[in-house]
Amino acid sequence: MTGERLLVQRIGDFHYPIVFRKDFASLADEVLTLQKESRRICIVSDSHVAPLYLEEVKRELKKCKMEVMSYILPAGEENKTLEQIQGIYEYLIQQHFDRKDMLAALGGGVTGDMTGFAAATYLRGIDFIQIPTTLLSQVDSSIGGKTGVDFKQYKNMVGAFHQPLLVYTNVSVLKTLPDTEFSSGMGEVIKHGLIRDKDYNVWLTLHREEIMQRENDICLEMIYRSCVIKKTVVENDPTEQGERAVLNLGHTIGHAVEKLKNFTMSHGACVAVGCAASAFLSMKRGWLTKEEYEEILEQIKAFDLPVYTENLCAEEILQTTKSDKKMDGKAIKFILLQKKGYAVVDKTLTDADLLEGIRSVLP
Ligand code: NAD
Ligand code: MG
Numbered sequence: 276m277t278g279e280r281l282l283v284q285r286i287g288d289f290h291y292p293i294v295f296r297k298d299f300a301s302l303a304d305e306v307l308t309l310q311k312e313s314r315r316i317c318i319v320s321d322s323h324v325a326p327l328y329l330e331e332v333k334r335e336l337k338k339c340k341m342e343v344m345s346y347i348l349p350a351g352e353e354n355k356t357l358e359q360i361q362g363i364y365e366y367l368i369q370q371h372f373d374r375k376d377m378l379a380a381l382g383g384g385v386t387g388d389m390t391g392f393a394a395a396t397y398l399r400g401i402d403f404i405q406i407p408t409t410l411l412s413q414v415d416s417s418i419g420g421k422t423g424v425d426f427k428q429y430k431n432m433v434g435a436f437h438q439p440l441l442v443y444t445n446v447s448v449l450k451t452l453p454d455t456e457f458s459s460g461m462g463e464v465i466k467h468g469l470i471r472d473k474d475y476n477v478w479l480t481l482h483r484e485e486i487m488q489r490e491n492d493i494c495l496e497m498i499y500r501s502c503v504i505k506k507t508v509v510e511n512d513p514t515e516q517g518e519r520a521v522l523n524l525g526h527t528i529g530h531a532v533e534k535l536k537n538f539t540m541s542h543g544a545c546v547a548v549g550c551a552a553s554a555f556l557s558m559k560r561g562w563l564t565k566e567e568y569e570e571i572l573e574q575i576k577a578f579d580l581p582v583y584t585e586n587l588c589a590e591e592i593l594q595t596t597k598s599d600k601k602m603d604g605k606a607i608k609f610i611l612l613q614k615k616g617y618a619v620v621d622k623t624l625t626d627a628d629l630l631e632g633i634r635s636v637l638p
Pocket of ligand 1: 321322323324327350351352355382383384385386388408409410411412415416417418419420421422431448449450451452453456459
């Protein structure tokens with residue numbers, strides 16, 4: 276079985292390591308390897324994660340001979356706001372944080388996006404590292420450099436691209452993650468296999484049991500393989516001009532469902548429903564066989580994720596997809612599976628096609 280793993284994300288001339296571990300024991304070594312002159316590091320965490328892991332992470336970081344501080348955000352997407360970012364700025368100013376100091380995001384995607392945004396904007400940009408603690412943040416949000424906050428009712432409306440210096444993933448923290456959060460991350464994991472790696476897609480089904488038990492070795496291998504896919508797609512298209520859009524498989528319909536359900540369904544569950552609809556449309560296009568389509572639905576269900584959604588109507592979902600950001604002029608950029616393990620961007624689907632896809636995920 277695999278031990279520790281390492282990836283290097285390259286964005287233009289800049290590159291940073293993504294390390295995969297089963298504990299926090301080598302965190303200080305990884306930070307020291309960055310050879311930064313920082314005197315201080317401020318860990319930004321949230322009110323659920325801090326009681327579980329903050330003390331241990333602080334203890335490890337103190338081995339870097341840096342002054343270690345912490346700032347705790349209230350947990351939850353509803354707190355992913357500019358007001359909370361102002362709280363971070365105020366704390367950093369009080370502490371006389373300067374351009375040589377750095378932030379560390381310890382938490383899920385909400386903490387990572389907010390800490391990254393604070394780092395991107397405080398003093399016109401300071402360094403930060405990511406220590407992601409949800410499956411979703413370990414396979415998705417900690418990589419790629421997108422940071423930001425929600426603004427009024429608009430999700431991720433205000434933000435910046437700002438790459439971390441290091442992503443340190445400790446898979447053992449997944450043990451404390453609530454089940455719905457773990458499944459939510461699995462929605463993105465299944466998506467990764469579908470868009471770029473058929474072998475990985477098959478591997479996930481073979482290892483379902485160990486994954487659901489959150490066994491460290493298997494989770495480490497899974498998160499590593501998902502990150503290879505995300506990293507490669509991001510490297511080919513760092514600012515989302517083209518290929519990166521394939522990462523949105525399942526997201527056009529998924530986002531609409533998420534919004535119409537008032538965010539009561541997890542993101543990954545909505546993505547799973549969206550993937551089921553995309554798979555249906557790919558089958559209709561003649562790109563997937565009926566057996567392959569059904570295998571995709573079975574896999575989604577095997578990881579406790581839904582393949583349909585109730586109490587919504589198809590027209591309402593279609594209208595909502597049109598207000599999504601992922602639109603190119605008037606044509607919807609829809610992601611289809613040219614085959615299992617290879618996704619493409621498609622701009623030719625008509626409203627009638629989309630309605631058919633949406634109806635395939637309604638009871
Ligand atoms: P989250 O950060 O809200 O974490 C989910 C919940 O789990 C929170 O209550 C959190 O406190 C708790 N938690 C985190 N780690 C835990 C642990 N190890 N044990 C126990 N509880 C733990 O949500 P998320 O799903 O990680 O991320 C969602 C956010 O990520 C959204 O805001 C989304 O917009 C963003 N996102 C960003 C990108 C990107 O590229 N930047 C990509 C995808 C998603
Ligand atoms: Mg997503």
